[in-house]
Amino acid sequence: MQFSQIVGLEETKTHLRMLADEGRMPHALMLSGSEGVGALGLAVALAQYMACSNRHDGDSCGVCPSCRRMAKLQHPDLNFCMPVVKVTPTKDEDPEAYLRDRWIEALQTNPYLTPSRWYTELGATGKQGLISAEMAEAIIEKLWYKPVELPMKFMVVWQPERMHPVAANRLLKVVEEPPEQTVFLFVSHHPELVLPTILSRVQQVIVPPVLEDDMVKALQHEGADSAKAQEIARVARGNYAQALELLREGDNQEMLALLMDLLRSGYSNNYEGIFTWVSLVLALGREREKELLAYLARMVREIYMLNLNLPELCYLIGPAREFAAKVAPYVNGRNIGWLLDAYQEAYQHVAGNGNENIIFTDLGLRHCQLLGKGVV
Structure with a gap:
């Protein structure tokens, strides 16, 4: 995923590029933004940018081996942790592999993935996901392995506000002092609900709503005429996921x-x-x-x-x-x-x-x- 695939947010992208280019990337960064503005996609684009061996024009090249594997969300040094619900895969399918495949498919299809859409992908619309203590242990275990191909490894944690208190407490030490060559990228839609001890250990970057002009251009690229694009952008008020729904389905x-x-x-x-x-x-x-x-x-x-x-x-x-x-x-x-x-x-x-x-x-x-x- 490249920065160019995320609509607008140019000031935020510039700030993130500067952190990466100048070697000032903190070991734990939190992108905080409302649902639908692109914070999750931005985190993945940042990881791909840092992994790229041929950056140019303010973005990853998109063609080097690292970029190709990052784009498929299957790079061995790119790890994800997200809220999940109890699922029932087929008899011969490993539950962890089932969740990973559903996640990759959902995020590749929609960089503006929302919690409700994610739970729908899991067939569990009536439940709320959770990052459990067991998942926190799995994060810690993964991070102690050395990077496979890159000089660093990434752990993207989506919705840390959905982390069980026991899980958050187990992660405190590793977030504060992570293994070498590790970058945490937290993505929160409700940072006020994140455990304060976690929040105090990250550098927070606010991801603002998408500007109306940027949204109009993106909607026109999706096939809307000028009048329709302006009307939808005005109503969506910075939420590009909602704007796409309005374009494709109406209110x-x-x-x-x-x-x-x-x-x-x-x-x-x-x-x-x-x-x-x-x-x-x-x-x-x-x-x-x-x-x-x-x-x-x-x-x-x-x-x-x-x-x-x-x-x-x-x-x-x-x-x-x-x-x-x-x-x-x-x-x-x-x-x-x-x-x-x-x-x-x-x-x-x-x-x-x-x-x-x-x-x-x-x-x-x-x-x-x-x-x-x-x-x-």
Whole structure:
């Protein structure tokens, strides 16, 4: 994977190249960025850049033996650690090999891989992944081997915030004083959730959202016309993974339908509708439930902008904007704060493996209280 394959982020790329070119690369670097901005792909591109024997024009050459093997994610000196769930491979397949093959396929297909997409690849949409203590031991064991082909070896750790506390504590010493010729590349979407003792031992680089102009150019390269690319880039707000979904599928119809059902049932005090909505949400699985809660929070903010008569600040398109215009009078200054707090609280409970039925039933009933009585 090359830097050129990651959309935008030129200042971040320049900073990373400088660290590598000037020999100032820390032994433990953390790229912190929201889902969809390309932090994971950037980490792999950095490893390939450092491994390349013929760098030029600010990027790896892409053709030397190291680059070719890095591009396939099969270089012996490139190691990965990511949250996993319990999987059931075929009878004759080694579980570790099964996970490795799924990972390589998922990341090669989509450099903007998100947690929910990864768990879908594993066939476990209803679960949250974890980096276990056993996986931490495996990391430590791998790092004590000398590099096979390169002057250094890389350990890319995706989502250290999903690391079990026992695993994090076991890694503390090796992160602080790793074996020679070792580079840790952590990639976090929620650095505030990373164990503080791990966070204090890494040099953090913030990966910002993708600039709108860069996203427009990339979307046009994907086949969108100028007007469509600008509209999607405005709505995606720096999340290129979301921009690609909007380009290929339109607005998320499943999430939009759930939003519409929730607001309509809440506003009309339709308790039967609320219970039906809860049953639909429970079928999503925990990671998709978290995505739904983030989606609800984003949508009510956009709806509130229309309530304030600020349409230029409403980043919605198509059916989502049409529905937002209809419900805007009912998402107002009296309930917007309560709604956002409710989504945040529900998100924390879902992430903490709380009882989903109770969480979403409570959330639905709160909408009956907060939105009042009427018909939407």
